[in-house]
Amino acid sequence: MTAFDINILDKSLGEIARDLPGASRVFFSHGMNFCCKGHQALATSIQEKNLDVEEILSQLNQLIPAEAAEFSEKFVPNDELINHILERYHQVHREQLPELIRLAQRVESVHGDNPDCPHGLASFLIHVEEEMEAHMQKEEQILFPMIQRGMGGLAKSPVAVMRMEHDDHGESLTRLEELTHHFQLPADACNTWQALYTGLAAFKEDLMNHIHLENNILFERIDNYLGGH
Structure with a gap:
């Protein structure tokens, strides 16, 4: 597991959805509540939903290269x-x-x-x-x-x-x-x-x-x- 993976597992769903364009679509597809439970850590949500941590991390990692090019409401x-x-x-x-x-x-x-x-x-x-x-x-x-x-x-x-x-x-x-x-x-x-x-x-x-x-x-x-x- 990379340093990025360890970092992102400790971050909240809301923080990730805010900072990483496209992450909200990943969370939605897996039934992860990034809005009302936005304070919940990614690791906790994965565990609660009994999801494959490697699959989630892989999908989020794929979004990284596109981050700079995509519009983000954060700014x-x-x-x-x-x-x-x-x-x-x-x-x-x-x-x-x-x-x-x-x-x-x-x-x-x-x-x-x-x-x-x-x-x-x-x-x-x-x-x-x-x-x-x-x-x-x-x-x-x-x-x-x-x-x-x-x-x-x-x-x-x-x-x-x-x-x-x-x-x-x-x-x-x-x-x-x-x-x-x-x-x-x-x-x-x-x-x-x-x-x-x-x-x-x-x-x-x-x-x-x-x-x-x-x-x-x-x-x-x-x-x-x-x-x-």
Whole structure:
């Protein structure tokens, strides 16, 4: 095992995802929670998931040569990062959830007698939409303007609240996987059912990346802010 391997095993998932472009895709493919459990060490996560340490390290090592060439949000100014979050994630979630709710309602209505039917999914997605909309409004109306005005010190308290709500979003993703049997489709799944699970998987990945950008990059800057406000 190289010195790099030993080093990276001690680093947190969030730190690696923040500093090494492409690492978040590796973690996502193995079901490793780099957003809400971003503080967890890589070695601990590998052990908890019973994964092959050499395989994970090999995949991460392959990303190293591309690091300098790839865009990394780590170095983006706060204003630009916030605009990216708003356009890439807030706007997209507001488009994703109504469609996912519609698809879930259709699947439950048509396939309610199928033992694999995700009963209760539509109502749960409505709850998720309500919770996320309230959360995003707080960020858009209170937290993000504070950060953009350089009020880093005052922003620490609302950041702590947003982190807790991110944990709730992480639990919602776990519940989504339970309701859908980890997005596993029955052999005879119709096109609507397939579209639903494909959309849910995309939503999950987007939300995890969204939380990662905020928790491990934007909010980390606020946690470390030493200014006067």
